[in-house]
Amino acid sequence: MTAPRRIGLKASCVVGFDGSRHVLWRDGEVVIEGARILFVGRGFPGPVDQWIDYGNALLGPGFIDLDALGDLDSTVLTLDNGDERDMGRMWSAEYLATGPRESYSFDEEVFKYRYAFTQLIRNGITTAMPITSMYYREWAETFDEFAAVADVAAELGLRTYLGPCYMSGMQYLRADGTLAEHWDEPRGLAGLDAAERFFREFDGSHGGLIRGALLPDRIQTCTPALLQRTAALSCELAAPVRLHCCQGPGEVKRVKRLRGLAPLAWLEHLDLLGPRSVLPHGIYIEGDDDLARLADSGTSLIHCPVVFARDGEALDSFGRYRARGINFALGTDTWPADLLDNMRQGLNIARIKAGGNQGTSALDFYNAATLGGAKALGRDDLGRLAPGARADITVFSLAGMHLGPLFDPLKNLILAGRGDDCIASWIDGRCVMHDGQVNGVDYASLQHQAQQQFHALMRSHATRAFGQPDWRSLFQPAIPFADAWSEARPLCTLASASGQ
Template sequence: MNSFAITNVAIFTVDPADRVIPCGTLIVQQGRIVSLGTTEAIQVPPDIPVIDASGHALLPGLIDCHSHSSLMRGVTENMQLMEWLPYYQLEHRALTEEYAFHSARLCYLEALKSGTTCVMDMYRFMHRCAEAAEEVGLRVNLAPYVADAPGKDFFASLAENHTLIHSHHGSQNGRIQVWMGLEHLFYCTADAYTQALQAQRDYGVGIHTHACEQREEDQAVERHFGRRSIAQLDHYGILGERTLLAHCVWLNDDEIKRIADTGTAIAHCPVSNAKLASGVARVPEMLAAGITVGLGTDGPVCNNSLSLFEEMKFASLIQKATRLEATLLPASQMLRMATINGARALGLDRDIGSLEVGKCADLLLLDLGMPNMTPAQVDAQGGNVLWNLVFAAGSQNVASVWVDGRQLIANGQTTRLNEREVILEAQAHGLALFERCRDISHLKSTMLGD
C-alpha cells in the first residue's frame, strides 16, 4: 500500500518551522508525501485507502546515525572503553557471514519496532546485512568495519568496502547506501584514509569513523601521532561535508570550530558513552557552533537497547544534570536530532527526516491513548504531547511504521516477517557465537601462557 491517506492525526512535521498540525491529514502516493495540512483543508482522493488515526501522533521515522549490529548483548559489562575493546574484538574474530546476517536481522527488527526507519550500521559481511535489511524493509547505510593496520585482519578490508559499493550502493530502490567505514586511527593506516577519500571522489559516498570517544584514547592518539584525534583526521584530509564522526566526547573549543568549519557531522551516542564511562559530549557547544548532530545507539553490544526514544530522553537529561541547567536540549531540539539532523548527517535530508511534500513516506505513528501518554493535548506549539514524545514515549507506543510508503509495522506487529522465527534463530546463533568467542578467548590465553 504505497498510496494512502492518514487523517485526523496530530502531525509533527519537524520541517524548518517545526510546524505542528493538531488535527491533520497526510497523503502518500507512490511512496512519497504529496500533500499534508489540516484535515479541513486537505481533499483526499476517492481512490486511495484512508486511515483514521484519531488519538495518534504522526512523526518522521527516527534515524539512528551510529550502530553496530551484534548478537553480543549483555556479555561485556562493567568495563570502560579501553578495557572493553579486547572483549568486543572477540566477536569479530569469531564472526561468520551467517552470524552477521542473524545479528543484522535481529537488530533491524528491534530498531523498526522502536520506530526507527533508517540506521547507519558499521559491521562486517555487510552484503548479508543488506539481505537482512531487505527482509525487514529498513532503510540502511552500510559502513564496513575496515581496518588495515597489522594484526587487525579480523575486521573488514578496503577491498571488501569497494566491492560493497559496486554491488549494493543505491540498491533496494535507494534504501541501501554504502559508506567507506574506517574503524579508528589506531586500526587504519594512512593508505586507508587516502583510499577512502578516493572512493568518496569516485562514487560520492560518505566516510564514517570513530573519534574522541574516551579521554585515555585521545591521549594515546596524541602520544602516538603527535596530534590529537581531530587534528590527525584533518591531516589525513577526511573532515568535510560527507564525513560523519561517531562519539566526539572529548572535543576542545578549537576542535568544535574546525568540525563546524568543515561541515563534518557528529553522531552523538549518549547512552553508550555513559555505559562505557566515556563521558558527556559537549552537545550544546556543538549545536551552537552549527554542527549537525544526530543521535546513535552504538548497537546492543555497548548499549543493550536500540531505542532512540531512550537516546532522546537521556541525551537531554544528562546535559541538564551535569550542567545544572534545566533549559538545555528541550524536546523540540531532541526531536530534530533524532530525525532531520540525523538525515542531514547521513546526507539524506532531501528525502527523509521531516514530513514535507516530495519526501519519502518514512513515517512513525504513535498511539497517544496509552497510560504513559495520557492526558494528551496538542496545539500549534505541540502542547504537552511534544514533551511527552521525548520524555515519556517508548517502543510500546509504536502503532505503525512505513518506509518508502510500505507499511512495515501495523498495530505494533511486523507485516513482512515471522518475528518468532527471527528471534528463535537469533537465539540459537547468538548462543553459538557466545561459545565460539569463549573458545577463541581460551585459545588466546593458552597461547599467551596465562
C-alpha cells in the first residue's frame, strides 16, 4: 500500500495547540500526512514531498460554523422594510387554506447549498452545520434533497453535519393580524423518520467528511412527541441535536402557553439538554436558573451576534455566560458567511452589554469558532492544529493594507479582517481553495444563477401575503429607484450579474 504524501505548509504565523490552548508559532510549519496533521512547530526533521510557503499569513485551524447559512439569504429584503409579517415572510391563513407549495424546484433547492457552501469555504469555514428557512417550503426538508446535498458538500470538500430539518407545526398569520398554529403531527414524525434514515445511510460517508445530525426546526414548531422521539433517537445513535430556542419574547411566551414551562425548562423535562445538544441562540432565558441548566448539563450554545444585532437584540452577555462555564460555538446564520465579522461585532456587543472590557477577550471568540465548536460536536480532532488532528487548515493573508501595521495577527484580523482574507483552505488534507478560488467553481456563473433564483424567491413572497399583492410593492430599497421596476429590469444587479 502506498504511503500518503507528506505536504508541508509554512507561514509567518502558525496557530498551534499545546494540548490545552492555542499557541502562536512565528515562522511556523505544519506537516500533513494524508488527512491528518503530523507536525506543528519549526524545523520538521523528516522528509516532505512538497513544501508550500504562504509567506506573510496566519495559518490556523479551520472555523466551525454550527448555524451556517445554507440558503440564499433573504434578510436583505427585511432590512428597514417594516413588519416582516406584511411582506410574505410568514404564512397567511389565506395561503395555508390554498395549500403551501415549494418556491424552488428540486434542483434549485440543491443549488442554494452549492452557492452557500462555496461562500462558507471562501470565508475560512471548514466544518458546517447548515440552516435554511422553512417559510418558503411546502413543509420541511426531504431525504432525497439531502442525499444530493451530501454529494455537493463532498464534491466541494466541505466537512458537514447534515440531516433534513423536520417539524410538526407552522405559525401563520390570521387576517386580523393575530398569530395561530397549524399542526400536522404525522408529517413531523415522518420527517424524523427521514432524518433517521439519512443518519443511518450517510453518517461517516465520503471518508468521514459527511456526518449526520438531528435538526428539528424550532422549539415552538415541534410537539412533545416529536421532541421526545428526537431525544431517544439522539441517545440511540449518539447523534448531535440542534434546536433553535430562546431567540425571541414571542417564542418564550408561546412555549409557556403550550407546554407550561419556559423553553430551557421544557427541554430539560424532555431530556434534551446535554453534551450532544447544541442550541442557537440562548438569548431570552430565565435568569440564573437557566444558566445553571446549561452549564450543569454540558449543553453548548451557538452564538450568532450579527444577525440579532441587526434587529437591536443581543446576548446579555457572552462573558457572563462563559463565567458560568457554558460552552460557546459560533454561527453565522445569515449572509455574509463571515465569522471574523461575527467575532468582531460579538466582542464589541459583549463589552457594551457588560459595561466594560474585562469579561470577554478577542481570544474567547476565536476559541468559540474553533475549540468551542469542536467541543459542541464531541470532536477532539477538530478546531486545533496538533499532531493527530484532522488536517482542516485555513490560511489568512496578513498582507492587506486594510489590516494596518501588524502586531498580533489574530487581533489585527479580528479588528479589521474580512472573511475573504482567507486565501487557502485545506479540509481533511485536501486543498479545497487556493489563491481565493474554490476548486471547480465558476464564481461568475454561480453568482448569476443565484441572482436569477433570488428574483424568483422575491416573487414568491406575494403568494404568502394576504391578497397576493404585486410582489414589487412588498420591498422598498434604501434609496427609491428613479424608474419603475419591470420584469425586464427588476433589479439593478441582475443585468450586471449576467455580464450584459
